[in-house]
Amino acid sequence: MQIIEERTTLTFAAIRSAGEIVARELGATPLVGHPLLDRLVGSPDGGVLVKHEHVLPTGSFKVRGGVHLAARLTDAERASGLVTCSTGNHAQSVAYAARLAGCHATVVMPACAPQVKRDGVAALGATVVSHGDNLGEAAAHARSLAENTGGPGAPSYVDTTDPRIILGHATAYLELFQQAPDLDAVFVPIGSGTGAVGACLVRDALAPACRVIGVQSAAAPAVWRSWRSGAIETAPATTRASGLATSNGYPATLPHLRAGLQDFLLVTDDEIDHAARLLASHAHTLAEGAGAAALAGLLATDARPGRVAVICTGGNASADEIARLAAA
Missing domain, CATH: 3.40.50.1100 (Rossmann fold)
Known part of the structure; x- marks a missing residue:
């Protein structure tokens, strides 16, 4: 591993540099259309694309x-x-x-x-x-x-919002917009918001017409509350989706989320479980709760844009999550 001792800031140039580093270690993840999801959502063929980040080592985009x-x-x-x-x-x-x-x-x-x-x-x-x-x-x-x-x-x-971490996360969206530059919207699950920050920064540079829509569990709404108020808020984190279980907003990500997100949705844990079942049955994908949240957000949206991507951020489903899938 080449060691580069350099502090970085959140710019598109820094994301490109991070992309070069990450690409030396990790292959690009698939961006795949699933006809059954298209039919379910009511989109034309290829209208719903899933970015399969769960196939990476450790089972997550992180x-x-x-x-x-x-x-x-x-x-x-x-x-x-x-x-x-x-x-x-x-x-x-x-x-x-x-x-x-x-x-x-x-x-x-x-x-x-x-x-x-x-x-x-x-x-x-x-x-x-x-x-x-x-x-x-x-x-x-x-x-x-x-x-x-x-x-x-x-x-x-090492904080989860360390700029070096955020820039690494942003490489998922650098890949995404290179794979599909004509997207109308991207649905992104939000815990601390690092992935969504990366999505907004890359979108601004490569696809400014694309809407970035955040999705969080209604059982852990601290970042959503912070986004709405503009101040750091706290809230109980009782969600079953461990990857979304944050109990406060984050000063490092909040300004970028407020500037970059076109919308921010809350979905219930039951809606997340439903989306996880659909990913398993319609997209051959075992997703953890956070990994299914983006699809839950799309399904909860009344006015659905034409060509969209949902990010399956992780596949580390717990035994309880797998049991809930099987029980349906």
Whole structure:
């Protein structure tokens, strides 16, 4: 892995540079039309395209952030190791980054994190620390590990909204708009909003007429509330979709979301489960809750644009999610 010690900002030029780094490690993911989904939505053939990010290593688009992060770590970060918090996919991304860079990672995960994602983090060689009932409590503990260890060997905290992570996530949309430059809309699931920020930045450069529409669970609406008010809001995160279980807005992503999103939808967890069943039956795809949220958003939209993409961001379905699919 080539190491590039350089701090970056959120520009399209930086996304292109990140794309070159990510492409050396990861292949482009498929963008595929599924006739059964077209029929269901009432679109012409090829009107609904699914970006299959779940086929990447770690089963999620977030590994893109890890690959880019690994190339951008400083010597001090590689020497001290990394610490972060996550309910799962960001955790695996940072663990993947640490393995690429040859350093150690400690990941704090709350009680709500699915076991399949805990196992994935451990399999990548990171240390898993269980702490707290929610992501906010896990984040506070992770920061304390970085801040209170003391000395030059203290691990470096990697936030989910680190610019290096966001730029890596944005490469999914760089690929998307290169694969389909004529999209009318893109539906993007939102947890912290890093993926949606990337979608908006790339859209502005390559397809300014395309609408970017965010989708969040109504059982974890903190970022949606923040988007509406313009201030950082908090809200309970009781959603079954662990990848969407954020309990507060994020200062690093909120300005970009407010400037770039044309709409922001809330869907219920039952609607997310329904979309996951449709992805399984109509698109041969096993999606976790966050990975099915974009399709749930499309199905909840009355005025559906002509040619749309939905992003299946992850396939790390928990045992409970798989059981709910089978029970229908």
